Amino acid sequence: GEDVEQSLFLSVREGDSSVINCTYTDSSSTYLYWYKQEPGAGLQLLTYIFSNMDMKQDQRLTVLLNKKDKHLSLRIADTQTGDSAIYFCAESYGGYQKVTFGTGTKLQVIP
Amino acid sequence: DVKVTQSSRYLVKRTGEKVFLECVQDMDHENMFWYRQDPGLGLRLIYFSYDVKMKEKGDIPEGYSVSREKKERFSLILESASTNQTSMYLCASTGTGIDEQYFGPGTRLTVT
Numbered sequence: 425g426e427d428v429e430q431s432l433f434l435s436v437r438e439g440d441s442s443v444i445n446c447t448y449t450d451s452s453s454t455y456l457y458w459y460k461q462e463p464g465a466g467l468q469l470l471t472y473i474f475s476n477m478d479m480k481q482d483q484r485l486t487v488l489l490n491k492k493d494k495h496l497s498l499r500i501a502d503t504q505t506g507d508s509a510i511y512f513c514a515e516s517y518g519g520y521q522k523v524t525f526g527t528g529t530k531l532q533v534i535p
Numbered sequence: 536d537v538k539v540t541q542s543s544r545y546l547v548k549r550t551g552e553k554v555f556l557e558c559v560q561d562m563d564h565e566n567m568f569w570y571r572q573d574p575g576l577g578l579r580l581i582y583f584s585y586d587v588k589m590k591e592k593g594d595i596p597e598g599y600s601v602s603r604e605k606k607e608r609f610s611l612i613l614e615s616a617s618t619n620q621t622s623m624y625l626c627a628s629t630g631t632g633i634d635e636q637y638f639g640p641g642t643r644l645t646v647t
Contacts, residue, residue, distance in 0.1 A: 523636075525579075
């Protein structure tokens with residue numbers, strides 16, 4: 425079955441770049457996603473990448489996809505305290521956007 | 536700007552009780568989902584529905600059932616709550632666009 429893995433915790437200083445990593449096992453994934461969950465809130469879709477792309481940039485966010493190694497990363501430039509949250513990597517394939525989520529990485533930004 | 540709402544933010548129930556968690560979306564989405572979120576396990580799909588009166592089992596359906604009588608409402612039912620169902624429950628709805636994904640704020644359920 426599908427398996428999506430992330431490290432549980434990352435701590436960075438305000439202003440530095442954050443890199444959150446994710447590995448997945450399903451080579452038939454169509455889309456890969458990054459979600460943000462702020463304390464006490466539901467998930468918010470941050471960005472996504474189609475499986476035939478290598479990179480996607482959206483303002484401070486850069487997503488890199490290495491299909492050969494089944495590795496996805498999210499880089500947040502100039503990390504701010506408001507970026508403190510749990511970040512989930514996820515993948516989907518087929519219809520109905522059925523999504524398989526990773527374990528989540530808690531990002532702590534130190535002022 | 537409310538998109539997906541859940542009936543309760545916090546709920547405390549006793550073992551054996553029947554529990555209803557309600558989710559409502561106002562975007563006319565076909566697809567709705569129920570997940571549970573546990574630390575270190577991420578989100579796991581319980582059930583999903585792609586149309587009124589239609590339902591599909593997710594990865595962990597045991598101990599749960601669902602109901603979708605109207606397009607905007609998707610209910611999760613715990614027929615006889617157990618302590619191992621203590622968790623955060625998240626509802627989501629999705630539209631046709633890949634970025635049309637919205638989550639509710641979650642219901643933290645404690646079963647004692």
